[in-house]
Amino acid sequence: MANRRELTGIGRRPIVMLALCWTLGYAVALVYPMAWMNLFLAFGAGIFCCLVLMLKPRGSAWFAGMLIALAAAGWYGEYDAGNRSLIRLEAEETNGAGFRGRIMTPVEVDGDRVSFQAKADRVSLAEGFPPENGGRGELVQFSIRLVKQEEQEMAKHWQRGDKIELEGTLLRLGEARNFGGFDYRDYLRFQHIHWQMTAKGLDGISVTPPAFGEWGGWLVLRANDRFREQLAAKVEQLFPEEQSGFMKGMLIGLEDDIDPELFDQFSRLGLTHIIAISGLNVAIFLACLIWLMRRCGFTRETYLLTAIALMPVYIAVTGAAPSIVRAGIMAMIGLYAAYRHRLKDGLHIALIAGVGMLIWEPYYLVNVSFQLSFLVTLGIILGVPAMNKLLPLKRPRLRDAVSITVVAQFVSFPLTIYYFSQFSLLSFAANFLLVPVFSMIVMPAGTAAMLLSFLSLYIAKPFAWFVSQVNTLLFWIVDGSSRSEWFQTIWPSPEPVWILMYYGLLALLVVLMLGERDSQEAGEKTEPMLYTMAEHRGRERARRWIRYVLLPAVIVSFAAVLWTGYDPRREKAEGRVHFIDVGQGDSILIQPPGNGGSLLIDGGGTLSFRKPGEEWKQRRDPYEVGRKLLVPLLKKRGVQTIDELILTHQDVDHFGGLQAVIEQIPVKRLIFNGTLKPAAGVEKLFQTALDRGIQLVDARAGDRLEKGQGTVLHFLYPFREADGSGLRLEQDQNPSSIVFLMEMSGTRWLFAGDIGEGAERKLLERWSALEPGTSKLLEPPVDVLKVAHHGSKSSTSELWLRAWRPRHAVISAGVKNVYGHPHPSVLERLAAHRVSVHRTDRHGEVQMTVREGKIYMRTKMKE
Template identity: 30%
Template sequence: MPMSVIVSNLLVVVAAAFAVGIWWAGLCAVYLPLLYCLGLIAAGAVFCFARRRDEAGWLVFALVALFFFAGAIRYLQAVSIPSSDVSLFAGQDVILSGQVVEKQELTANGEETKFRYIVEAWGLTKPDNEKKSAIPVTGKVSLSVSANKVPAAIDCGDRISAAGTIVELHGYNNPGAINTVAALQREGIRARLLPAGPLRLIELSGGGISWQAWRDNWRRQVVVAMEKVMPAPEAAILSGMIFGGYRGISREVITDFQTTGLIHILSVSGTHVALVGVAMLWLGRRFKLRPGLIAVITAIAVTGYAVIAGLTAPVLRSLIMGLTGLAAVVWQREKDVAAAFGLSLLLMLALQPELIYDISFQLSFACTAGLILFYAKTVHLLQRLPKRLAQVVAATFAVQLAALPLTAWYFSNYSLSSFTANFIVVPMVEGIVIAGLVGVLLVSWAPALAGLVFAGCSLCLGAVLQATAWLAALPAASIYFPPLDGAVCVVYYLLLFWLYGYFPQPVMLPLEIWRRWPGRVQVFSIVAALVWAACLVYPRPVIIHFIDVGQGDAAVITTPHGRAVMVDTGGSMGSTSFDLGEQVVYPYLRHYGITELDYLFLTHGHQDHAGGAAAILNHIPVKCVLMAREAEYTQAEKAVLYHRNRQAVIPQYQGQQIELDGVTFTVVYAPAGSRSASEGNETSTVIRVAFGDQSILFTGDLEAPGEAEILAEKLPIKSNLLKVGHHGSRTSSTAAFLQAVAPQVAVISVGYHNSFGHPHAETLARLAAGKTRVYRTDRSGAVRVVTDGQTMTVNPYLYDE
């Protein structure tokens, strides 16, 4: 075997070993000094075997061990928190000083304008001791503040100070959800600051303006130039295609791009960097420039594009991969693309090992690996098709095969329309991006010509949007695909490598097995199908999911035969720009394969209980919605009543009972509303779910007067598990009520560091007095309760220490 091939394969192997070492260190509690010892032993083995030419196999094994331990050590070093980290001051009131490194304007639906700042923290002092020297700190802090609390035009590069409370980063902790806290930490953001007053400008940026501020101002000028010749929504889309980001893009457009598998177009990725690189290579060869000069110009172009795109982590990854690929092309080593892939992987993980948990990183490398491993062989299989069609289908198929477990885990779908979209829409988009970049370069030098270019982009973009909407509306454009667990993923990739012939020669290919034993293959297939069918119809336990929706309530119950019922849907309390039902609850349901609801109970109409219902109706068929009888419907309830997908909507009455697969849902308490919608807590219905000897009581936001009425009427509320009323407020869960329910377990659905002080210490004390085990979604994340009718097991997503 040629030495170049050995080195190429070795780079891939050691990069994979480094990645596995990082993954292992993230899963296990590892003693760092022990890793150093093992790493030294592996390094010694490499030195010994490298001197013996007849021990090549052992040398490879030693290198794999060395890079495995090196990956584990690098990860533990990266995640260690320095003693100066700003997050160590969480829970304390401070005056923070630092430099603004990022600024974003937050405005939605006519609401009050807010600014979000990312501040590189330098020091902090205590509010009662400002004269004392500041404590040096490191790390970035995120803070959001109303526009009226920004006394000057604070911009990137400016030094500011702000008084407030440092709080830890926190997200929605649900299975299958993207870890937003880890994503922020990878960007260096370590904590949040809750401002207690206006920001104070200490010093303008040195030299008048920072490069980030210059870049942001220049981007705004470009967008203004776009909006002069094209509608603002299309300008937002073109800006997203060139610079990345979804700001100003309608939810419908984003959904269409997701359905057709083109959502990566709206965020700067390897596709964009490769497009710029290919365009520059083509121009250089067109003008017959020397290869070295072409390489330099192309490298400058892709680096410049990465800078104006923001040099975010995904852009930086794309740049490293692009420059590595460019080097392979310039040195005419295209056959060593696998080595370039391995080298890029090794470099990026060495710089930032936490990237291994980043969704865009995982998808980028899975897609690249798919193209390297499966593209050429798939083209060969499709050789009877026209060349261009075979290439597009093979590229799409190779990418989707490699990334399928990831897309199933994070998105729970498979885009069938992506094949057509890649053939029809992608070439148009590539032309729009290149033309848009030309227009961007002309904005400062020839604004009139830039306007003509943008106008042409607008015409083409209209056709792209129409084609994307049409493809997304096709039947089965995107189908549900269940998430795969770790063992199934391993089997899937082993099977994939087997089908593509990457196993050693003694292992037969599927076609050879079929030719040799056709009868046995048929019998095995029939038996496997029968076993699969039996698993699908075999009764499962009842599972109650308490979803982490922050300061709100949302729960879903699945029956032994897979039917589903929801009790409340959560909803954002403040800004309407974040649809919690769309972005938290619906993905949770998809992750667990819930594609239809038999019943949806809304205990009352407050936003934090019913605000996500409309989004659920947008995506999931709901056979019947049961609503509380309130004096006046809230905005959230009206959205359900007038929804285009609404089916049956009926009021809840005391004594209503529904039975599904042996699970009984009883409306224990349903008062008629006599107060205004703003006082709707007292109209909260109480729902009891029973299966065998086990029962769960949902109390919505019921407060003490309602609890007293239930006790006076001696209604059947005794239950094994209590969903604590009103997020654990002091005015709910009275001692008498808890004594009547007598729960062994209680779940409190509550937002992290909420402004209401929930759950209240008195409520927690009353629960503790009854020896009730308490789980809180702000600490445990989503809580899954599994029961077979005799026993009950509680599985929190996070274990509260």
């Protein structure tokens, strides 16, 4: 019963109450910011809390908790209110902005791009209000595009602490343009950055090292950067190129060079914590350090104090991510408690570290690394003793390993699917089997090789060779396991209520299982004669109630919550059409009512204008719209399978993102226009589809596709060739774009690909020539028209609009695209026909919901 008493008594611990109430106050201030949440509230609530704790009136614990939450809300509100820019600018950008300041972060040179953050001494604007205090102290994100290869070497010599002066374009940071998409503006705002500055080429940019005698916190970090670069250089010398990036991430926290494909494989199996520096690294570092000092004859007090002193150095060298800071602080508190011969309470140590970090930097609350690190740590501290009691394993080490893995998986599951929208059923096995190998072999031996290389490469290379062989085997296992679609599940991002229900039912399930086991053990050990017959019957009834009623009910409820989270749209009577903002391109997700399955029309694509001889501009992980934007969005929306993937035509701004889609999301059928464009990307896409067993369907006018309840697709174009010829090569794909009409719950939608005026006329003439009554498809109006070719002047003719008489139109085009889409003449024609126009370049994503024959619209951005 001790474990259960410990679990139920947590709320009476003052440190636990402080941590819970402080976090709750932060969460309220984050979600519902108010002007009165400020420093006055923080100090006032803090003073009243002290009075309550001294006087101890009735209900003082609850009252004190409320006051702590109010104090936390005031502290967060004051901190957040101070996070504002000194630069006031009405426009989204301004040219000719001058900047003079100091580089505050390591400088990253990636292909033709240089990026870093710098703090201003002075900012000057060609227009608008002058910055407050001349902009001094403003932290700015820089992105400089190189124009000559020799500029790469020049930029590689820039370091933290260098003074920089330049003139460029000052941009307001971009916000998320799709619902649930990554918000770069918020991401940098939580780093106290509100503006980005861009420049082209290094001409006119002055970068000078700091003068002798200059001092600042950047000086220590500058030296730390140099040391990390030396360590990284040693890792590159020791390990093969395909492993060096992984080893740099694991050993010193430098993750920029990790192969993106390898990172994706680890992510699919839930193994990214191996790469990220965390508590596991700290534990191994301390174990090796203390073992070495004990072997050298150090006293207990000496090696404990030495370990405490070296921990901040280790944190700095490994990058000081929130997870490593948390583990380092916990380690220092634990080591100091051991030094003072005090009782070490893991729960209190973790919570003291967490509250301390949140007071120092309140924005840690929204940091994924901080959330996962603390959640798993607290789960292991609280859950492993209970799980050890429930598992029928006799060997302590095996039981502990299984318990830690099970608890970590269950505790981290909601946040894992919230942020990454996927979970592998092999995650438990992968963590149980592979983590010990990485932690007990790869990490220690790799660290030893890296440090020994400073003495002699000949001594270090045998260690590195052994590690590389182990890595080769482990990477092969990870690659094979991550490719299996049978074990990969996709989960939509859950709502906060669902997460609370998950944790509540999970806790209740553990408590009931513990209670059942405790009562069973107590019944076996207690003599029956010690109880009266009535007491014995009462205990048996209570035990049967828990075992046969309450426990099964909680298990069923927990399973129902999981199923609801996995498929929240099941049997929904509404349909949805998402016009996703993929920049200059098309991508439309259709989710019919009921169980009609999902359709995806096109996948956008990243246009490249690189010329031969410009290979030096290639970036390590270039932006690709399918992998970086489309696939994460589809997963967040719970698209577990795509029944039909409709490729209207094979231009890169329509097919480019689909390669990532078919590699990461199961697709049943790929519908295309019956042609093949001679291009490497197209051939790779179709070959991947064939390799994965995806059915290829040649769509032609007259074909029909039924999707669930009241949803039908009528294909209108292209027409079948008179000679019945099969697949043919076509370089110019626009005239052969697939055009189809969709009927959904009494509404009509026309999707026109990229056809031009000639194809529009041809389509109308052919369908109008049918016998009267043969088809009613051309009967106007249509509710929604997807405007062809991004609003090009060569499409959406007067004849086309008169024939269909659309009520609403959606134009998918990139912001400030080089083609000038949509063309003013198209907008004028749409306006003349009184068509309501929504544009992704202005409104971001356009979502339309069909409910009871009516269309409800919303856009991500307000014009």
